[in-house]
Amino acid sequence: MAVAVVGSPKTLSALGMVAPTDLEIKLPAFEGSLSALFNVVRERKIDLMDVPLFPICESYFKYILTASLENLDEAAAALSALAYLLERKAWLLLPVDEPEPEVVEDDLTSILPTAQEYRVIVEALTVWRDERADLFFRSADAGPDPYELPFTISNVTALDLAKAFERVLERAEPNTIEPLNKPRKSLQDQMALVLRILGKEFVPLTDLMPERYTRTEAVYWFLAVLELMRLGQVVARVEGDTVEFALP
């Protein structure tokens, strides 16, 4: 694999610029100048895999070190040509980006001899994967938001509830003026209260509430009952034209 370096500049342009300095290459697969090699590779007339690039690079280094470098353009052109060849070859060496040929899956005899030690594991994995394929799970986005689940309110419609609320409000007294810093009652407390008072028997909302109440209190009572209905802890029905509530 002798490579001779000859420094006579040529002007033929292979790269569309100054031709590379002629590095004479003598290899089993190719004999000629670097620019000739560059051309045959570009035209795919030679398999680059058969051309070792290392000796060529070495020659180029020798040339750079020993030549007078009167013409830097030539040296640069040679470098570009070499870089092109190296890149082309590097791509050829990369694994092909297509699926591996399908091998019959349970053909365990085809395990590489070097990996025979792992054959039992491969066998086990094959079995388990088949078993796993028989199982189906609930999908990640299955089901409505559990917090927004439907609940049955028997024959009660939203309009019935609105009417019931209206009736409760009609009887409410105007709000008393309270100091601003008075802590607000929590809905949770109100819900607990409703659960304590309510029994299994259906009663209208007004039966649960005290004789006298303010508009704000009415709202709290109503919201508490609604929330409990949503949580399934209170049920409702329409009796005549009144909505009645009870524990389920």
Add this chain to the structure above:
Amino acid sequence: MTIVDQVHALLFVADSPTKLDQLAVALNVTEGQIEQAIEVLESHFAQAGPVQLVRLAGGIQLSTKPEYAEILGAFLKPQRQRMSRSLLEVLAIVAYRQPITLGEIEAIRGVNSDYSVRILAERHFLHELGRKPVPGRPVLYGTTQQFLHQFKLNSLDQLPAPVPEGYELPALPGPEG
């Protein structure tokens, strides 16, 4: 392996409400047989356990019973997306008035609703129905199946009637209340 169990299995793995005819085709039985199986399942679930059958978005689906909402809400909290008041408002307007343009939504609300519409479309609650044949050809929006599903509606007819204009809503207590 009874039809009831088979229907149960299909509903268990289905990721959206399944229609009776889909179940019938999958199990190669009649819709009547599916109906019967559904009834058996329904009463089976009603007796015990946390699972129930719900009829949603024109199909049937398994869900947990409402009384488990609190526990599950806490368990799933990080995954839940809350919906702001303005999003709900836009959604309500579109649900009633669809097909409707962005300009019409904004005329009703009196505020810019561009952002809300975009978010609702991203969450697949709204989608484009076409374009209104007026100058500018604005996009017409409508609600999706996803909307029905998320709001546990079987069809749009189930929406309560909006309060007619001029009707006085009972006043909610003000901040001083």
Add this chain to the structure above:
Amino acid sequence: MTIVDQVHALLFVADSPTKLDQLAVALNVTEGQIEQAIEVLESHFAQAGPVQLVRLAGGIQLSTKPEYAEILGAFLKPQRQRMSRSLLEVLAIVAYRQPITLGEIEAIRGVNSDYSVRILAERHFLHELGRKPVPGRPVLYGTTQQFLHQFKLNSLDQLPAPVPEGYELPALPGPEG
């Protein structure tokens, strides 16, 4: 609402294996109570219905029983990803020898395994565990939760031990049986 029903409800909505401690925290009970509830649920499911409890990837998950595979497969038409012999081989080596570098895998197999490792990582069977503190700092690979899930394993301890080199493997039956 018993603990058993509550555990059932949580497992029903969970979309991946749930660990006992997660259930215990969510329901504010001890892990021992969860264990008991799981046992009750397990025997309950074993008696009837298409659902079962499976222990995999270090947690518990509801799934359908294997005998429903055919019906469900026809209904869902899942896209089963085929796995070639070399992918399985690389997976077996990583499962057993993790953390392991690409170079070490290739040293065992004697062939370039870059492609297989990349595909397995894309399918989330393998992931990077860090880098080996040697020149070049090569990536160390290990198996994922997804790997355990896809192969119905609860933990890596369930893998059989590799047969030591030099040990004669019983011959597999040839094609003539």
